[in-house]
Amino acid sequence: MAESPVLEVEDLVRYFDVSRPWLQRVLAGEGRRTLKAVDGISFSIPKGTTLSLVGESGCGKSTVARLVVGLYRPTRGRVMFEGVELERARAVAEQRRRMQMIFQDPYASLNPRWRVKDIVAEPIRAFGLTTGAQQQDRVAQLLTQVGLSPLDGEKFPHEFSGGQRQRISIARALSSNPDFLVCDEPTSALDVSVQAQILNLMKDLQVRLGLTYLFISHNLAVVRQVSDRIGVMYLGRLVELAPAETLFTAPRHPYTRALMEAIPDLEMTGRQRIPVGGEVPSPISPPSGCPFHPRCPLANDRCKAERPGLIPARGTEQSLTACHAVEEGRDGGVPAAQRIGTTATAL
Amino acid sequence: MEPLLEVRDLRVEFPTRRGILTALDGVSFSIAPGEVLGVVGESGAGKSMTGAAIIGLLEPPGRIAGGQILLNGKRIDNLRYDQMRRIRGREIGAIFQDPLTTLNPLYTVGHQLMETIQTHLGLDGAEARRRAIGWLEMVGIPAAAQRVDSYPHEFSGGMRQRVVIALALCAEPKLIVADEPTTALDVSIQAQVIALLKGLARDKGTSMMLVTHDMGVIAETADRVAVMYAGRIAEIGPVREVVKHPKHPYSVGLMASIPPLDRKVDHLAQIDGSMPRLSAIPRGCAFNPRCPEVFARCLVERPVLLETGATRAACWLYDEASEKRAPEAMRHG
Amino acid sequence: MAATSSALGRMLDSDLWWSFKRSPITVASAVVALICVLGAVLAPLLAPHDPFDVATLNLIDAFKPPAWAAEGDATYPLGSDDQGRDVLSAIMYGARVSLLVGVCAVAFSLVVGVAVGLLAGYAGGAVDGLLMRIADIQLTFPSILIALLVDGVARAALPPAVHDRIALFVVIFAIGISAWPQFARTVRGSTLVERNKEYVLAARVIGISQLRIMLTHVLPNVLGPVLVIATLGLSNAIISEATLSYLGVGVPQTQPSLGTLIRIGNDFLFSGEWWIAIFPGIALIVMVLSVNLLGDWLRDALNPRLR
Numbered sequence: 001m002a003e004s005p006v007l008e009v010e011d012l013v014r015y016f017d018v019s020r021p022w023l024q025r026v027l028a029g030e031g032r033r034t035l036k037a038v039d040g041i042s043f044s045i046p047k048g049t050t051l052s053l054v055g056e057s058g059c060g061k062s063t064v065a066r067l068v069v070g071l072y073r074p075t076r077g078r079v080m081f082e083g084v085e086l087e088r089a090r091a092v093a094e095q096r097r098r099m100q101m102i103f104q105d106p107y108a109s110l111n112p113r114w115r116v117k118d119i120v121a122e123p124i125r126a127f128g129l130t131t132g133a134q135q136q137d138r139v140a141q142l143l144t145q146v147g148l149s150p151l152d153g154e155k156f157p158h159e160f161s162g163g164q165r166q167r168i169s170i171a172r173a174l175s176s177n178p179d180f181l182v183c184d185e186p187t188s189a190l191d192v193s194v195q196a197q198i199l200n201l202m203k204d205l206q207v208r209l210g211l212t213y214l215f216i217s218h219n220l221a222v223v224r225q226v227s228d229r230i231g232v233m234y235l236g237r238l239v240e241l242a243p244a245e246t247l248f249t250a251p252r253h254p255y256t257r258a259l260m261e262a263i264p265d266l267e268m269t270g271r272q273r274i275p276v277g278g279e280v281p282s283p284i285s286p287p288s289g290c291p292f293h294p295r296c297p298l299a300n301d302r303c304k305a306e307r308p309g310l311i312p313a314r315g316t317e318q319s320l321t322a323c324h325a326v327e328e329g330r331d332g333g334v335p336a337a338q339r340i341g342t343t344a345t346a347l
Numbered sequence: 348m349e350p351l352l353e354v355r356d357l358r359v360e361f362p363t364r365r366g367i368l369t370a371l372d373g374v375s376f377s378i379a380p381g382e383v384l385g386v387v388g389e390s391g392a393g394k395s396m397t398g399a400a401i402i403g404l405l406e407p408p409g410r411i412a413g414g415q416i417l418l419n420g421k422r423i424d425n426l427r428y429d430q431m432r433r434i435r436g437r438e439i440g441a442i443f444q445d446p447l448t449t450l451n452p453l454y455t456v457g458h459q460l461m462e463t464i465q466t467h468l469g470l471d472g473a474e475a476r477r478r479a480i481g482w483l484e485m486v487g488i489p490a491a492a493q494r495v496d497s498y499p500h501e502f503s504g505g506m507r508q509r510v511v512i513a514l515a516l517c518a519e520p521k522l523i524v525a526d527e528p529t530t531a532l533d534v535s536i537q538a539q540v541i542a543l544l545k546g547l548a549r550d551k552g553t554s555m556m557l558v559t560h561d562m563g564v565i566a567e568t569a570d571r572v573a574v575m576y577a578g579r580i581a582e583i584g585p586v587r588e589v590v591k592h593p594k595h596p597y598s599v600g601l602m603a604s605i606p607p608l609d610r611k612v613d614h615l616a617q618i619d620g621s622m623p624r625l626s627a628i629p630r631g632c633a634f635n636p637r638c639p640e641v642f643a644r645c646l647v648e649r650p651v652l653l654e655t656g657a658t659r660a661a662c663w664l665y666d667e668a669s670e671k672r673a674p675e676a677m678r679h680g
Numbered sequence: 681m682a683a684t685s686s687a688l689g690r691m692l693d694s695d696l697w698w699s700f701k702r703s704p705i706t707v708a709s710a711v712v713a714l715i716c717v718l719g720a721v722l723a724p725l726l727a728p729h730d731p732f733d734v735a736t737l738n739l740i741d742a743f744k745p746p747a748w749a750a751e752g753d754a755t756y757p758l759g760s761d762d763q764g765r766d767v768l769s770a771i772m773y774g775a776r777v778s779l780l781v782g783v784c785a786v787a788f789s790l791v792v793g794v795a796v797g798l799l800a801g802y803a804g805g806a807v808d809g810l811l812m813r814i815a816d817i818q819l820t821f822p823s824i825l826i827a828l829l830v831d832g833v834a835r836a837a838l839p840p841a842v843h844d845r846i847a848l849f850v851v852i853f854a855i856g857i858s859a860w861p862q863f864a865r866t867v868r869g870s871t872l873v874e875r876n877k878e879y880v881l882a883a884r885v886i887g888i889s890q891l892r893i894m895l896t897h898v899l900p901n902v903l904g905p906v907l908v909i910a911t912l913g914l915s916n917a918i919i920s921e922a923t924l925s926y927l928g929v930g931v932p933q934t935q936p937s938l939g940t941l942i943r944i945g946n947d948f949l950f951s952g953e954w955w956i957a958i959f960p961g962i963a964l965i966v967m968v969l970s971v972n973l974l975g976d977w978l979r980d981a982l983n984p985r986l987r
Contacts, residue, residue, distance in 0.1 A: 056533035056534060056535065057533055066881075069885045070885070071881055071884060071885065090887065093887065096886065096887045097886070099885070100885065100886070101881070101882065101885045103878035103881065103882065104878070105878055108877045108878045108879065109877075109878035109879050109881075109882055110879055111879040111897055111900075111901070112901065113900040113901055119879075122883065122886070122888070123886045126886050126887065126888055127886070161621040161622075162390075162621075163621050164621065169882075172882070176886065191389035191390055191560065191622075192389070192560070192562070192601065192604050192605055193389065193600060193601055193604040193617060193618040194389075194621060195604070195606075196604035196606070196615040196616060196617035196618075197617045197618075197619070199606070199615055200614055200615055200617055203613075203614075218533075218534065219606075220608060221605070221606040221607060221608040222606050224606070224607075224608060224610075224611055225606045225611055225612065225615060244611070245611070248608075248609075258535060259534060259535065260608075261538075262534050262535045262537065262538035263534060263538075263563065263608060264537070264538065264541060264561065264563030264564050264566065264567040265563055265566065265567070265608065266562060266563060266566045266590050266602075266605070276535045276538075277539075279503050279504075279505050279506070279533075279535075279536060280533065280535075364695075364698050
């Protein structure tokens, strides 16, 4: 862990202008509207490790993924890739080559008009890595590496199932020999048995190629299997950032706890659980203070007024939480043994 | 007890230019009054199609090519469209994944609820409105008396799904077919909706067919579960048994590949390959190319549902006449 | 399923070919359209006479009725006009001009429209706003009015000698310029969808240039609807050209199109020599109808939402 981080994000902010067209705005007499997709988050990812961002839809996790590979420009804050400011790093092909992205929808992430071999070879060509017969060999090797046949290169994407397409996406991402991979919900469009295949493949590749992952997911069980550290996002902010094991054994932020409580499990204890009430507020007009306060059982006046900072949690210092209740010790301290659902495999 | 719904040897076909695709093949099950039957399977397994066939909303050119569907002992698979429409709503309520496809954006939710109540229960306007508000309260919509006059777009996603549930329930049907009712929702909202459905089924004695790919939702909600694979039922039985002691090698693999929440494993169990396309379902057992337990008989003869103890599984491992091998060895593999 | 590797094999195996074979009307229109195109393109080889060879014209043969009429002459199957030209041959040569103008005009509006639509959809923002407002403004004028305007300006601005030489190009430009907004709008719509798809983002992540992404990724995926509009646009262009020529502002007299023939025939329509106008009219209708039916089929076959 002593190695310098591959990626560092400092106070990253990204707003989107979601105002209606000028004429409509004037007629309706309303002002500009800003969606605060990412609202001041910081983290870093050491080499060879996986940081996961989890959260419900609209929490801004996918926006972070896109900021980190330069698809969006930050409104404020910095992204540093190996100590170099992202925009400067991405201006150099050799640095750009080292970051790649895997997307959620295997049906949209492959150009339907291209043959698989051309899809996989696009980064190789773009960076001028190899040509001719060498390039063909490389594509064949990549396809084999992800569990496909070199002959599959001649086919078009529609001839493959969802899981196979995701393998093609991975082969493509690996073709430029990257060090850092951003994975935006790579398995959430897949069936569970295929999801296991892809997760195993990604873990295997990480070990073999020494990859660093930023992993985006809404599925806590998946995240537990792949992560070294996990950040929980809510309305554009990190509410908790902790080592994976700590997050699951001693979740501190009330939202993290609510999220874990809400997952249906296979244990069938018949316990009556108390689902967290209410819904995620709109990121166009987030609540004041702590964004979770309208749904939080521990909220008080301070939570409504003052935005909590991400600081080490009292009791579990390796966890960072943004919660006044945890800071003040109003949360009942470290949970002795948070009951988490077990699954059929545990039996 | 007499089953409320009985599906016998249901077969659904899709004629295409490359020949007839069999989307459902020999599907049989029943649902008792007040029972929740979960139907799980991966995409393309035919679980949604089973639901669509029951409520008479198969997408053309799909058609029921064989078998029977009986509601209260009466066949409903051969009814005309208008007859089926009366049954839908009055006797079978439907909940779909996307609430926006069920709600008419041009009418208030109250109007839609009242229309259903008046049509099916023959009540007058004032009483129907009173009941509509009652249903909105029951599904947990705050300030129901005011929100009854709101339009669907004025509700958030979770609230909209609650309205859909109220709409499916308000004619007091005996059976609800719910197709992925929680899939479009975030996990915290999902838990609220599951709790709601579970409570209503229990309190009203409504039967439910719950179609989903999420084993966790089934485990929390269903009494019995049918595992589908390639248009056939692979295993059916009490939910606890299927989840904890699955017998069909596919169910075993499926349960094992669910990532556990309570610990990190180095290597997740996985089923290699993928489900066959409908145009290329193998001979014999549809699962045989992926099955770790496969033997000669599986390649030629299609298994029927066999007693395995607590569940029934379509697997030759459980036939006396087959060479016997227990699937226990692979469960932790 | 056997994998078909050759291009022909893939074509014969495609859904498009299948839906084509299943529709008798479409097959019939394709056959008719093919006959029209062949007849027009191969007119110099197939036509019984050369209507432009003054040496072969004989005023004695003027106003011959069609061959089957009482005074008909077998050398003029569809009769002859006031100059003694064979109507059938004139139709074949005229269809040649009509098709040439139609195809070139569509090609012109396609190139302009696709380029504008792609740029507007991909760039978005102010560029999109500006280009699409221009398209909107143009769409508020009837296309024939624009064509008339362009033609009129060209006539007024250019000396007659120059104008006659480039008259054909003026007509092509006039018709083509009036049809580009349709292409632009459709392509822009599809581009808006495609540019946010993940395969485009994947290309952006590795730093492929925007122009290259537009041409190699987005363009191939937005061309389906373009083909439909081009086919339907072809019949429109042929009709526009016929209208212009009928009004006497279209192609030069020396290269009469179907529209010119109808206008000439119009003078004799009520004096008994009906065939001079009616046969070119029928040829025009048959050609436009067959192309239109093909376009309709293509639209239905390429729209996956209808299947």
